[in-house]
Amino acid sequence: MSSRDRILARVRAALADVPRTETPEDVEVPRAYDRSRSGPDVVELLIDRLVDYRAVVREVTDVVAAVADALARRGAHRVAAPAGVPAAWLGGVQAVRDDPALSAADLDALDGVVTGCAVAVAETGTIVLDCAEDQGRRALTLIPDYHLCVVRRDRIVRTVPEALTRLDPSRPQTWISGPSATSDIELDRVEGVHGPRTLEVLITPAL
Amino acid sequence: MATFIGMPAFPEASARAVGDAQLRHNLRKATHTIRARRAAVVAEQPDWAGLRAAGAAIKDRTLRHLDVYLERLESAVTAAGGHVHWAEDAAEADRIVVDLVRATGETEVVKVKSMATQEIDLNAALAAAGIRAYETDLAELIVQLGDDLPSHILVPAIHRNRAEIREIFSGRMASWGRPAPEGLTDDPRALAEAARLHLRERFLRAKVGISGANFAVAETGTLVVLESEGNGRMCVTLPETLISVVGIEKIVPTWRDLEVFLQLLPRSSTGERMNPYTSMWTGATEGQEFHLVLVDNGRTSVLADRVGRQALRCIRCSACLNVCPVYERAGGHAYGSVYPGPIGAILTPQLRGLTGPLEESLPYASTLCGACYDVCPVAINIPEVLLDLRAKVVAGDHRAERLAMGAARRVLDHPKWLALAQRSVGRLRRWTPRHLPGPLSAWSDTREVPVPPRESFRDWWARRAGEEGGR
Structure with missing residues (x-):
């Protein structure tokens, strides 16, 4: 008998009080919570929540100019970009495409990274990356110290349940709510530990 | 290490x-x-x-x-x-x-x-x-x-x-x-x-x-x-x-x-x-x-316990630690495990079994105030599990507590015995010890022994009724 079989046998023995005819679905789960909600404009809400995390956030109409402007202000001359970020976004900057894949050391030497996003959750100020073409693999948005994320208005939802229904669990995901932070020392919040220490978000019109 | x-x-x-x-x-x-x-x-x-x-x-x-x-x-x-x-x-x-x-x-x-x-x-x-x-x-x-x-x-x-x-x-x-x-x-x-x-x-x-x-x-x-x-x-x-x-x-x-x-x-x-x-x-x-x-x-041992099973809902948020008056004063190390605080007090004795003095003491590391239950995001009734574990500890060993509870039950069952017992301790109140002797010392080690009242409530009630009736 393997450990697997012994553990499963012990689980079944422990559950001797559960009627044999009961199925998992027989255990009722009351879903008396909101899947969606009404409230303030989602763009305003997202901006408010991102600012609360001390992310830099702006609503823009001209993506190309806004990206160039953000990178110039940051002083980011060489930035990584996943294969699927539109070339137009990167008009004014020297972008290093992650194709072929850059090494960790290469990424560490760059000034930042520019990506899109899969979904943004207004209520929690969260940006979700799912490794689609305009977001790239996970290391890309992890190692560079500056992450510039372009969020289209039609990608913004209000609640966490709304975000999950838009996402595909088979894709690796990173949910990002503000820059990297810690409260481990006397519970004082310090932004910036191992992940990007600066998160900048540009909210653009829907396509 | x-x-x-x-x-x-x-x-x-x-x-x-x-x-x-x-x-x-x-x-x-x-x-x-x-x-x-x-x-x-x-x-x-x-x-x-x-x-x-x-x-x-x-x-x-x-x-x-x-x-x-x-x-x-x-x-x-x-x-x-x-x-x-x-x-x-x-x-x-x-x-x-x-x-x-x-x-x-x-x-x-x-x-x-x-x-x-x-x-x-x-x-x-x-x-x-x-x-x-x-x-x-x-x-x-x-x-x-x-x-x-x-x-x-x-x-x-x-x-x-x-x-x-x-x-x-x-x-x-x-x-x-x-x-x-x-x-x-x-x-x-x-x-x-x-x-x-x-x-x-x-x-x-x-x-x-x-x-x-x-x-x-x-x-x-x-x-x-x-x-x-x-x-x-x-x-x-x-x-x-x-x-x-x-x-x-x-x-x-x-x-x-x-x-x-x-x-x-x-x-x-x-x-x-x-x-x-x-x-x-x-x-x-x-x-x-x-x-x-x-x-x-x-x-799987925790799962087998119908009362204690709910501890496995825990998502390790630690909200119960932050509201616990005992944790706030004792700190995490006193719980002797990686799971401190109220959740540790019910999880550790169940995961390891009531196998030693630490595990047996943990169900008592609580005032039963219930703040942990209120904040628990998955509604683990920690006080309920603590009480259930205490019953198991007592049933297991704690002879003194079992004897005392047995005696208390007999006295409380008989109003006359109770009145007699209350009057006796009332008369002896001047000699209340700071520490109880023998196995009872386990109780007084961590508490002050209360001084019994001069007169029991029942006696006072009976006397008061008598006085009012006479007026």
Whole structure:
């Protein structure tokens, strides 16, 4: 008998009080919570929540100019970009495409990274990356110290349940709510530990 | 290496902690700060009660059909290219991880904070096999460098203040890798920067990462890790091999169920609307080799207890620690396990069994005020489980308490005996001892013996009725 079989046998023995005819679905789960909600404009809400995390956030109409402007202000001359970020976004900057894949050391030497996003959750100020073409693999948005994320208005939802229904669990995901932070020392919040220490978000019109 | 093995029973350990003024100051500040933050973000969530009820029910569904969900998780992870291993106890889990690391030929691993790997004392097992495990969470790093023990589920170095942390970094970082910068100050910003620099190179060249998981989705095989600093992302993303050690109760049935827990956990835990980073991955990802180690280590014993079973709903948020008047004064170490506070007081004795003085003392490490139950995001009725465990302790041994309760029952059953007993102690009140003799001393060691009233309520009532009647 393997450990697997012994553990499963012990689980079944422990559950001797559960009627044999009961199925998992027989255990009722009351879903008396909101899947969606009404409230303030989602763009305003997202901006408010991102600012609360001390992310830099702006609503823009001209993506190309806004990206160039953000990178110039940051002083980011060489930035990584996943294969699927539109070339137009990167008009004014020297972008290093992650194709072929850059090494960790290469990424560490760059000034930042520019990506899109899969979904943004207004209520929690969260940006979700799912490794689609305009977001790239996970290391890309992890190692560079500056992450510039372009969020289209039609990608913004209000609640966490709304975000999950838009996402595909088979894709690796990173949910990002503000820059990297810690409260481990006397519970004082310090932004910036191992992940990007600066998160900048540009909210653009829907396509 | 510091260890929880051989810790004294809760009363001795907590008495020591209560005498430490610095520790009490650190704990008070931390627990009050974080409980206020939690209260604020929970209050702004209009459907909190609904989420809490759903969270409890989803976990109950999982636990009542855990065998089904374990097999479902296994096949989903395997279908996505991952390897699943099963460990009956800590020793087997350690052996599996050591063998997996050895198979890679590496002698170093990076670790993201995980309760399960602490519970199985994995770092010691790896060290014994010549493998160095580097903790990468800031608080875990402080604990590891200080050869210390964690004292809180969320912020394990909560018992240390900034000056102590500066000392630890300056004195100990060099023997683990990159030394602390010259002239390091105790500004939390500077300390976090020192940790970043110390670990940066280590992350970039790590070949093996070890993690736990907050949730494992049975339906899809997806693992979920919530964190703040980015060290978790580093550990689960960059290494070629990822080993995740996960308790069998961490399962949620479906992808959709995450919509409940991704709202309950961050608000209960750090008091944020959302934690900075959450990583989700399904099986072998981006060319990585992925191993999932499912750990029992006493969980099936907890599952067998119909009252205590609810402790397995726990999502390790630590909200119960932050509101507990006992934790606030005693600190985490007194609980003698990686699970401190109210949840530890019900989890440790169940996982290990009522096997020693520490385990038997833990169900009493509570005032039964119920604050823990109120804040628990999955509605674990901790006081109920504590009382049930106390009954088991008494039924097991505690002869003096059993005799006393037996005598009390006989006296309380007979009004005349009760009146006689009350009058006798009333007359002897001047001779009330400070400490009770013999086995009764266990009770008076931690309490002042109350002075009995001059007159019992029953006598007073009878006298008063008599006086009124005469008027």
